[in-house]
Amino acid sequence: FSTAVAFEEPITPPVQIDYTQLLINGQFVDAASGKTFTTLDPRTGDVIAHVAEGEAEDVNRAVSAARKAFDEGPWPRMTPYERSRIMLRFADLLEKHNDEIAALETWDNGKPYEQAANTEVPMLTRLIRYYAGWADKIHGLTVPADGLHHVQILHEPIGVAGQIIPWNFPLLMYAWKVGPALACGNTVVLKTAEQTPLSALYVSKLFHEAGLPPGVLNVVSGFGPTAGAALASHMDVDKLAFTGSTDTGKIVLGLAAKSNLKPVTLELGGKSPFIVCEDADIDKAVELAHFALFFNQGQCCCAGSRTFVHERVYDEFLEKAKARALNRVVGDPFKKGVEQGPQIDSEQFEKILKYIRFGVESGATLESGGERFGSKGYYIQPTVFSNVQDDMLIAKDEIFGPVQTILKFKDLDEVVQRANNTRYGLAAGVFTQNIDTANTLMRALRAGSVWINCFDIFDAAIPFGGYKMSGQGREKGIYSLNNYLQVKAVVTPLKNP
Ligand code: ADP
Numbered sequence: 073f074s075t076a077v078a079f080e081e082p083i084t085p086p087v088q089i090d091y092t093q094l095l096i097n098g099q100f101v102d103a104a105s106g107k108t109f110t111t112l113d114p115r116t117g118d119v120i121a122h123v124a125e126g127e128a129e130d131v132n133r134a135v136s137a138a139r140k141a142f143d144e145g146p147w148p149r150m151t152p153y154e155r156s157r158i159m160l161r162f163a164d165l166l167e168k169h170n171d172e173i174a175a176l177e178t179w180d181n182g183k184p185y186e187q188a189a190n191t192e193v194p195m196l197t198r199l200i201r202y203y204a205g206w207a208d209k210i211h212g213l214t215v216p217a218d219g220l221h222h223v224q225i226l227h228e229p230i231g232v233a234g235q236i237i238p239w240n241f242p243l244l245m246y247a248w249k250v251g252p253a254l255a256c257g258n259t260v261v262l263k264t265a266e267q268t269p270l271s272a273l274y275v276s277k278l279f280h281e282a283g284l285p286p287g288v289l290n291v292v293s294g295f296g297p298t299a300g301a302a303l304a305s306h307m308d309v310d311k312l313a314f315t316g317s318t319d320t321g322k323i324v325l326g327l328a329a330k331s332n333l334k335p336v337t338l339e340l341g342g343k344s345p346f347i348v349c350e351d352a353d354i355d356k357a358v359e360l361a362h363f364a365l366f367f368n369q370g371q372c373c374c375a376g377s378r379t380f381v382h383e384r385v386y387d388e389f390l391e392k393a394k395a396r397a398l399n400r401v402v403g404d405p406f407k408k409g410v411e412q413g414p415q416i417d418s419e420q421f422e423k424i425l426k427y428i429r430f431g432v433e434s435g436a437t438l439e440s441g442g443e444r445f446g447s448k449g450y451y452i453q454p455t456v457f458s459n460v461q462d463d464m465l466i467a468k469d470e471i472f473g474p475v476q477t478i479l480k481f482k483d484l485d486e487v488v489q490r491a492n493n494t495r496y497g498l499a500a501g502v503f504t505q506n507i508d509t510a511n512t513l514m515r516a517l518r519a520g521s522v523w524i525n526c527f528d529i530f531d532a533a534i535p536f537g538g539y540k541m542s543g544q545g546r547e548k549g550i551y552s553l554n555n556y557l558q559v560k561a562v563v564t565p566l567k568n569p
Contacts, residue, residue, distance in 0.1 A: 082115045082449075083406040087175035091273040093124045094293060097137035098286025100273075104129040109295070111269055114182035114414040115404060115449040123269045126294035128302035131261065134290035135308050138232045138259040141287030148229050148257040152208035155257065159204035161282035166197040169278060173271060175406075177243060180270045182413040182450070183368055184405045188243075195530065196247045196275070199548075202532035203251035210256060210553060217563070226560040229257035231310030233556060234303040234334075236296075236324065237272075238316045239265035239416050240371040240472075244530070246272050249313050250289060252552035261290045261309070263300050265316075267416050269293035296320060305331040313555065315339040315373075317470075318496075318541050337545035337555050339373065339537055341470045342498030345491035346376030346527070347481075347513060349504035350384045356525075357503040358392040361476070364501055364527040366400060366454055369415055370424075370474040373542075374499035376527060378460075378467055379478045380487050386480045390458050393478065394439045397454040400474075402445050414450040415473060421450040424473030431457045431466040436477070462490055470496075484509065488516040497539025501527045520546070 092108075093100035101124075108122040126134075141147055147155065166173065173196075174189035183192075213225040233253040237245035242264065253260050264272045276291050292299050300320075304312055304327035311334055314324045318340040328336045346364050348357045364376030381389045405413030415421045421444070428442050441455030452474055460467050460477040467477055481487040491500060499521040502513045514522050520537045523529060530536070530548075537546035545555055 080404065082113070083404050085175050085179040085406060087172045087179065089121045089176070089270060091270075091277055092121050093273075094126050094130055094134070095273060095276050095289075095291040096130070096134045097290065098280055103127065103294075104133070109266065111180055111267065112417065113179060113449075114416055117418065117449060120179060121270065123293050126263075126292035126299045128298065130292055130294070131263075131299055131302035131306065134261045134292050135232060135234075135303075135306050137287040137290055138261050139308050141285060142229075142232055142259040145259070145287055146285050147254075147259060147288045152210065152257070155255065156204045156207035158283040159200055159207065159251075159254065162279045162284070163197045163200040163204065165278040165282055166193065166200065166275065170194065170197070173243070173275060176274055177268075177271045178405050178413070180268045181239065181242060182405055182416060184410050184413055186408070186410075187368070192241065192243055195532075196243045199244070199247035199251050199532045203255040206252070206550075206553060207255040210557070220566040220568075222564045222566050224562045226562060228558045228560055230556050230558045231258060232308060233258045233260045234263070234306060234309040234312045235260060236263045236300050236303060236312070236314045236316065237265060239267035240368060240373070242268040242271050243275065245315050246275065248315075248547045248552070252547075253313075253556045254289065256553060256556040258311075258556050259288045261292060261303060263292050263294065263303050266293070266295050300324070301327055304328055307332045309334055311556065312336045313547075317341055321543070335555075337547065338543040339547060340498075340541060340543045342373050342375070342496045342538065342542050343378060343468065343470055343494050344374055344376050344496070344499040344501070344519065345378045345380055345517070346501035347487055347491060347503065348379065348381045348385065348389060349502070349506070349509055350382040351505050351509070352385065352503040353505065354385055354388055354392065358389060358396055360501070360503065360525075360527055362393060362396045362400075365476045366397070366412060366474050367528060369412055371416065371420070371472050372528070374521065374528065375472075376499070376501045377471065377477065378491070379476055380481050380491060381478060383480050383482055390439065390478060393476065394456050397440045397456045397476065400454040402451055402454065412454065412474060415452055416450070418450060420472060421452065424452055424471055424475060427466055427469065427471045427473070428455055428475060431460075431464065431475070431477070434464040434466070436460045436464060436466060441474070462493065468494070484512060488513065492516070492518045495541045498542035499523065
């Protein structure tokens with residue numbers, strides 16, 4: 073099945089690494105312990121940089137800075153228009169440094185440079201502008217109440233927000249978290265993923281150049297059980313937002329509950345169905361199903377990782393899906409035209425290969441791929457399984473890699489029941505040309521996003537989040553603002569009605 077291409081020396085990334093320390097109170101500083109950890113190049117496993125390793129004491133320092141900036145600093149007190157203008161200046165700097173930021177992201181994460189430069193950094197910029205636009209449009213209500221009372225509802229910032237983000241989309245997760253929190257006037261301590269600490273430090277430096285006051289946004293690199301857990305259980309953090317695995321989501325929710333009951337939003341795992349109906353345009357459906365699964369090396373929480381295909385079009389779909397996977401261009405993510413780079417690290421790499429073995433052992437048919445690609449780094453061949461049954465592990469667990477599992481179905485009732493028969497509920501894809509079928513499926517699927525004849529549409533204004541064990545709450549759009557606002561009811565008596 074090999075798509076073997078001669079393996080060349082890795083391309084030298086067109087960027088240098090300037091920031092590796094913790095960003096606390098507007099300053100780059102070492103960890104209190106002086107410790108560092110390495111961040112690795114997924115193309116080779118080589119060390120890119122030694123990064124300051126934040127732990128509980130550093131989280132304390134960062135939270136104190138954020139607390140002071142919230143309680144005494146200018147950020148929550150300045151006019152929303154001024155906040156908005158700083159965010160807009162930040163967006164302009166992001167645009168100016170688009171390509172360096174993208175190169176840093178590709179180097180640390182392994183995603184194709186073209187994807188980072190043409191889509192992800194521009195989306196970060198777009199999200200910051202979107203939330204800058206909200207800053208001066210957040211306002212409360214006055215409500216009629218029984219009796220002689222004047223009732224005002226104030227929408228206030230919630231305080232110090234702790235935010236923990238994963239490695240698959242470091243910059244988008246940054247934008248989804250930091251954008252709404254800061255637009256509402258909060259201050260932030262952000263804990264980046266240990267695999268990808270670099271891009272958030274770089275862009276946060278730009279944010280300060282744009283005029284962000286010290287202490288408003290603090291960035292702590294470090295590991296989950298130390299830095300992450302310290303943030304989740306901190307008594308002085310007023311709100312926690314987390315994106316990552318469902319298992320870790322349960323841990324941080326527990327830590328928040330055991331400490332100060334801070335409200336928590338969670339964006340967790342998925343096993344999203346992608347449903348190809350018998351009337352679908354098969355060529356388009358094949359391409360979209362391929363994209364839905366293989367995009368970002370398959371490392372998407374909302375990946376369309378159960379491809380359900382109607383029995384009448386199953387054989388044709390399978391042939392074409394297999395051909396498409398065999399044509400997928402894997403290689404150095406800095407190379408033009410490359411669609412798929414390496415997985416993030418050895419842990420994910422081994423986990424994916426293990427699931428591929430489970431697939432073979434459980435009797436699914438391996439149609440393409442199935443092995444590592446090349447001889448170094450964490451590349452995996454685009455892999456397609458057919459004859460997948462619902463009870464196989466590869467159809468139930470989140471693999472988080474380039475492994476497409478294709479399942480056959482007979483009718484709509486059956487596919488709805490099977491698609492919903494999962495502990496997750498993040499997203500779903502529906503491919504049909506029949507409006508009645510689309511309407512039926514759209515309503516019946518228990519998922520936070522339903523994409524009809526499209527997939528992975530991530531406009532800043534569209535809310536995103538999960539049903540069931542895929543999460544709690546919504547991010548992006550207007551829905552994210554509520555996560556970062558307190559509601560205060562103010563009542564005063566009236567002399568006259
Ligand atoms: P993955 O398995 O994809 O790495 P995780 O959910 O473990 O996903 O990681 C997402 C984020 O959660 C990362 O920033 C990670 O450091 C952090 N994290 C991991 N474990 C914990 C924990 N026990 N407490 C708080 N944060 C954690």
